[in-house]
Amino acid sequence: MIIIQNGWECDYELKLFAGLFFNSSEDASVYSDMKYDGRVINVYTQINFNGRAFFDDLYFEYKGSDRRVFTCAVTKSFCRAAQKIRSVSLPWGVMCGIRPAKNVRELKETGISDDEIRDVLKRVYEVSEEKTDLAMRVAKNEEQLLSQIGKNSVSIYIGIPFCPTRCLYCSFVSTDIRVSGKYMDGFVKKLLLEIDKTAEIIEKMGAYAENIYIGGGTPTTLDETQLKMIFDRLHSRFDFDRIKEFTLEAGRPDTITREKLLAAREGGVNRISINPQTMNDETLKKVGRSHSAAMAEEKFRLARELGFDNINMDLIAGLPGEDAGMFRNSIDRVIALDPENITVHSMCVKRAANLRFTENSLTEARIMNDMLSYAQKRMNETGREPYYMYRQKNISGNLENVGYAKPGTMSTYNVNIMEEKQTIIALGGGGSTKIVMDGRIERIFNFKDPLEYIRRFDEILKKKDEILEVIGIGGY
Numbered sequence: 446m447i448i449i450q451n452g453w454e455c456d457y458e459l460k461l462f463a464g465l466f467f468n469s470s471e472d473a474s475v476y477s478d479m480k481y482d483g484r485v486i487n488v489y490t491q492i493n494f495n496g497r498a499f500f501d502d503l504y505f506e507y508k509g510s511d512r513r514v515f516t517c518a519v520t521k522s523f524c525r526a527a528q529k530i531r532s533v534s535l536p537w538g539v540m541c542g543i544r545p546a547k548n549v550r551e552l553k554e555t556g557i558s559d560d561e562i563r564d565v566l567k568r569v570y571e572v573s574e575e576k577t578d579l580a581m582r583v584a585k586n587e588e589q590l591l592s593q594i595g596k597n598s599v600s601i602y603i604g605i606p607f608c609p610t611r612c613l614y615c616s617f618v619s620t621d622i623r624v625s626g627k628y629m630d631g632f633v634k635k636l637l638l639e640i641d642k643t644a645e646i647i648e649k650m651g652a653y654a655e656n657i658y659i660g661g662g663t664p665t666t667l668d669e670t671q672l673k674m675i676f677d678r679l680h681s682r683f684d685f686d687r688i689k690e691f692t693l694e695a696g697r698p699d700t701i702t703r704e705k706l707l708a709a710r711e712g713g714v715n716r717i718s719i720n721p722q723t724m725n726d727e728t729l730k731k732v733g734r735s736h737s738a739a740m741a742e743e744k745f746r747l748a749r750e751l752g753f754d755n756i757n758m759d760l761i762a763g764l765p766g767e768d769a770g771m772f773r774n775s776i777d778r779v780i781a782l783d784p785e786n787i788t789v790h791s792m793c794v795k796r797a798a799n800l801r802f803t804e805n806s807l808t809e810a811r812i813m814n815d816m817l818s819y820a821q822k823r824m825n826e827t828g829r830e831p832y833y834m835y836r837q838k839n840i841s842g843n844l845e846n847v848g849y850a851k852p853g854t855m856s857t858y859n860v861n862i863m864e865e866k867q868t869i870i871a872l873g874g875g876g877s878t879k880i881v882m883d884g885r886i887e888r889i890f891n892f893k894d895p896l897e898y899i900r901r902f903d904e905i906l907k908k909k910d911e912i913l914e915v916i917g918i919g920g921y
């Protein structure tokens with residue numbers, strides 16, 4: 446696709462929205478021209494496609510110089526022209542970015558009222574009423590959680606890059622233990638040393654650990670002895686009287702045992718995730734999950750029996766072959782278990798998918814919006830508030846992922862990692878340390894592959910020293 450812009454360039458945004466309407470292999474060209482006289486924005490858009498030209502001429506009253514408004518005007522004009530070619534549902538209008546609630550908070554910081562913010566979302570971004578309500582509620586809950594971040598506190602993320610198998614839709618850092626399982630002992634031994642080093646670094650920073658999150662991969666792919674070694678080392682190096690939240694992604698039900706859950710309880714874990722992704726057995730087989738919906742329910746009840754009172758369950762809308770009724774079944778069965786947190790993800794549609802731009806694909810996007818609307822409705826009915834939200838590039842229907850929680854059970858770590866208001870120090874495989882300082886973010890990355898992590902562990906330790914170098918402490 447050829448995109449030519451005049452008057453205002455927003456290449457990333459135009460390409461993102463163009464990807465909702467056109468396959469990258471289709472022969473289409475876009476010309477955009479924006480003029481602004483200090484009072485009115487005028488954007489003229491022409492799309493040439495299949496030998497025809499499609500036009501839009503947008504006039505928008507505006508007094509100011511906010512680049513986001515200019516970008517919205519350009520993308521809005523493009524979408525209006527593109528809708529004459531293909532009908533695509535855009536519940537988020539022309540809002541870009543992974544954090545819609547951040548837009549709301551930034552508008553609030555300008556001093557305008559909630560009603561005025563709603564008007565901006567509707568008039569400038571063309572966001573639907575339903576998504577506007579969602580963004581407003583998430584922003585309110587995020588603001589409350591962000592205000593509770595302790596002074597000089599950090600969070601710790603520990604990446605365990607192993608899974609029993611790799612799921613069809615997976616984009617996370619993980620390796621199939623049928624290939625990498627032989628490295629698990631060596632990985633854990635090195636991880637214990639990285640925990641020691643991290644504790645030293647945090648002490649030199651004059652900081653303390655507030656939250657710990659063990660993710661992956663699937664951490665419970667490790668056995669109970671390996672997990673206990675990690676928990677014990679954390680207790681020996683950090684002040685657990687100051688740890689507010691300690692999450693373990695138990696993840697796939699087929700990796701959960703009574704022994705592992707007992708080790709987690711004794712190790713101070715106060716929040717776990719048990720993630721069925723769907724409660725339809727046919728879909729589970731299709732995407733490569735080795736458990737049933739009944740097993741997910743069984744492992745949830747086991748966790749309850751062992752005293753876990755803050756459990757999250759993940760579901761994915763738009764999994765291959767699922768219709769709205771199947772997704773509603775998953776939502777209702779999970780709600781019947783009554784977990785404190787339910788996270789609803791939207792399936793990411795890969796660009797290479799053959800059916801991406803067929804009529805079925807476009808219908809799927811509309812069905813996905815119906816799925817998410819049902820989820821939002823049921824969460825409201827059951828007293829679960831949306832408290833964190835993010836969007837991904839190539840997500841089906843340009844939709845969102847949302848975490849819902851009962852009052853008092855919202856995950857501070859989830860909000861911190863999305864809103865980047867607290868330094869997060871990453872350990873293990875594929876972790877990304879985010880150092881928050883003076884309004885900017887510095888990142889330091891760990892190696893992804895378990896064998897590389899083990900072989901190049903000296904470099905891992907040096908990466909921890911880089912944290913002090915970045916913040917200018919200790920002679921670095």
